[in-house]
Amino acid sequence: MRHINTMSKILLELGLAVLLVFISGVYAMAQTCIQPPAGLVAWWPGDGNANDIIGGNDGTLQNGATFVSGKVGQAFSFDGVDDHISGSTVAGFPLGVSPRTITAWIKSTSTSTLDRNIFHYGVSNANLPPTNFHLFIRGATGRIGVGNGFDFGTVDGTTFVDDGNFHFVVGVYEGPGTNIARIYVDGVQEASAVITTPGTLSGAWRIGQFLDPGPGAGFQGLIDEVDIYNVALSAAEIQAIFEAGSAGKCKLAPPDQCQLQLDQCQQDLTAAEQEIQSLENQVGALTAQNAQLQQTVQDLQYQLTQFTTAVGSGLASIQNDFRVVFHNPTFVVPGATLVEQYQNLATAILNLNQGRKMGIYTNLGGKP
Ligand SMILES: [Ca+2]
Ligand SMILES: [Ca+2]
Numbered sequence: 001m002r003h004i005n006t007m008s009k010i011l012l013e014l015g016l017a018v019l020l021v022f023i024s025g026v027y028a029m030a031q032t033c034i035q036p037p038a039g040l041v042a043w044w045p046g047d048g049n050a051n052d053i054i055g056g057n058d059g060t061l062q063n064g065a066t067f068v069s070g071k072v073g074q075a076f077s078f079d080g081v082d083d084h085i086s087g088s089t090v091a092g093f094p095l096g097v098s099p100r101t102i103t104a105w106i107k108s109t110s111t112s113t114l115d116r117n118i119f120h121y122g123v124s125n126a127n128l129p130p131t132n133f134h135l136f137i138r139g140a141t142g143r144i145g146v147g148n149g150f151d152f153g154t155v156d157g158t159t160f161v162d163d164g165n166f167h168f169v170v171g172v173y174e175g176p177g178t179n180i181a182r183i184y185v186d187g188v189q190e191a192s193a194v195i196t197t198p199g200t201l202s203g204a205w206r207i208g209q210f211l212d213p214g215p216g217a218g219f220q221g222l223i224d225e226v227d228i229y230n231v232a233l234s235a236a237e238i239q240a241i242f243e244a245g246s247a248g249k250c251k252l253a254p255p256d257q258c259q260l261q262l263d264q265c266q267q268d269l270t271a272a273e274q275e276i277q278s279l280e281n282q283v284g285a286l287t288a289q290n291a292q293l294q295q296t297v298q299d300l301q302y303q304l305t306q307f308t309t310a311v312g313s314g315l316a317s318i319q320n321d322f323r324v325v326f327h328n329p330t331f332v333v334p335g336a337t338l339v340e341q342y343q344n345l346a347t348a349i350l351n352l353n354q355g356r357k358m359g360i361y362t363n364l365g366g367k368p
Contacts, residue, residue: 041093050085057090083219084208090202098175100231106137107164114217115137116220117207119226134147148196157190172184179195289339
């Protein structure tokens with residue numbers, strides 16, 4: 001009996017284990033992309049092209065840079081010599097002293113002790129005030145650095161990232177209120193420090209090589225999903241992107257599709273406005289016609305009164321004829337619209353009036 005109980009227990013535990021494996025499998029399958037945090041102004045997914053799918057700051061592959069399977073879809077692949085992506089427009093970039101965040105997945109296989117750029121934008125000149133900003137690997141330590149360039153203030157992380165594994169690396173600058181810059185690696189903040197207030201930023205950008213490649217080495221390995229935000233992302237937002245892993249961020253509808261929808265909406269709106277205008281015109285015409293008919297009826301009634309006054313009670317039969325026209329229910333024309341009914345009635349009255357006037361004047365010896 002004890003043996004049977006032990007067997008039952010084992011079977012129950014085995015069943016629970018299978019259930020847990022099944023549940024975790026379902027969870028993994030159900031993992032989907034997350035909505036990008038607010039403030040995303042540029043995003044290079046590296047999925048077969050160098051396009052910025054948010055800000056339109058499309059880049060160009062240089063010196064053999066290519067694509068391989070990455071962290072989220074494909075990634076940019078660099079040879080560590082001269083490969084890089086270059087871009088000449090910075091539409092939407094956080095410039096001046098604006099807060100900013102740069103994020104990317106990287107996989108470095110480099111053994112170089114020289115600094116290697118992940119993302120660099122602005123004007124590159126060591127002799128200028130801090131007019132550029134970058135996220136990079138500090139060659140001497142193999143750790144992530146962020147700052148406004150060339151010893152004008154940088155912050156270094158603590159994780160050795162040249163280990164051939166994917167790491168989610170983030171550099172944040174909070175803005176002139178605090179001048180604090182922060183490093184996050186794999187969802188965890190590793191360092192923060194006050195840096196020099198950034199100067200005016202403009203110009204160009206590069207992935208995988210510094211704007212001025214002289215002081216550093218080329219990036220060797222993969223860079224994937226490079227993002228720029230015009231805000232300092234929170235720790236929770238950074239953690240969420242890290243945890244989304246290979247599911248990544250949800251892509252928005254391509255701009256051309258949005259534009260097509262907008263164009264269609266505009267066409268529909270224009271057609272609707274034209275329809276409304278046409279209906280208003282018809283209402284206006286009917287209103288004018290109605291006023292004209294009312295005036296005609298009033299004129300006829302006035303004339304009838306004048307005739308009655310003029311000739312006394314001798315023309316009672318003629319008055320009755322008019323009343324017959326006004327009130328005769330058989331006058332309705334089958335199938336005619338209300339407007340056409342009025343038109344026919346008015347025409348009949350006018351015709352009758354004209355004939356009677358002549359008749360009246362003729363009978364009384366007057367002139368029409
Ligand atoms: Ca990608
Ligand atoms: Ca090359």
